[in-house]
Amino acid sequence: MKKNLTPTESNSPDLAFAKSSLGEALMAQLKEGSSSYKRIADYLLRNQVKVTALGIEDMAEQCEVSTATISRFARDLNFANYAALKNKIAETVQEIFSPVEKLRNTIEGRKNASSPMAASLQSALANINAASQGINDEQIDQVITRLAKAATVYIMGFGISSHLAGILALHLQPYCNRVVEVVAYGGTEVAAGNLANITDKDVLIVISFPRYALDVIRLTEFARKHSTCIVAITDSSASPIAQLGDYLLLAPSNHAVLASSSSAATAVIEALVSSMMVSNKKNVEKAIRLTEALSGYLHNNDNTSRTTQLESRKTKK
Structure with a gap:
């Protein structure tokens, strides 16, 4: 059963709406x-603030439907007309409005006057701020508990998200019983094979951003049928992956030029890993041992490795 474990409404405007x-x-x-x-519905869920300034013709154009369809949609939701629906949206947004949304709107207004580089950096800043507002400690702790108990942690992402999945898999490897990067460089066939034996004792972390891959949706549905705990890392509560997850970690991906931005997703992944590392004394000890094991391969200021320095000291003794 989906747990609907989400942040408080004051923390996440997107989830609150x-x-x-x-x-x-x-x-x-x-x-x-x-x-x-x-x-x-998808457009309204993703653009609550913007919709309050759109007339019915503009709304129809954005959704690629007729104005009659917009009117019918409003009536089917028990509103007299589109204007009444829009007023309700404005009223709801007003109740849950937060500083991060104000920041996002300010950035949107500056895009036309900004260089592409500045607009990109501003989008990244707004996305990370929104992500920080939308995830709380209790939610992260619950996810960490499930990861620690899982027989296997599967991590899945297609396209650009596959790189994010690789980063997460690499970081979680020392602290979980077993970690499997589902897609890697093998594509759908390999991913399906890796998930073939998934059970209710496992956890599947799904990472998906626009443009959403159909394969990731189908494979996530397959995991749900096997009662697997699913952690969704995605950009919006309107995302098809959000509706499949037991736990939802939002990472807004708005960008001035690109189809989606990975800045907030990377920040959320780093936050999740950091929480896992310090969740108990054993993990802290593992982190220390890992650092010591890797120190022999790290560069030093005198251009020698840590291993070389240690061997030199032994020779002198």
């Missing part, structure tokens, strides 16, 4: 509505 009565109605349409309704 999704958990509101209006947000839940939109999530229902996102799951079960027609293709047109799904596009409308």
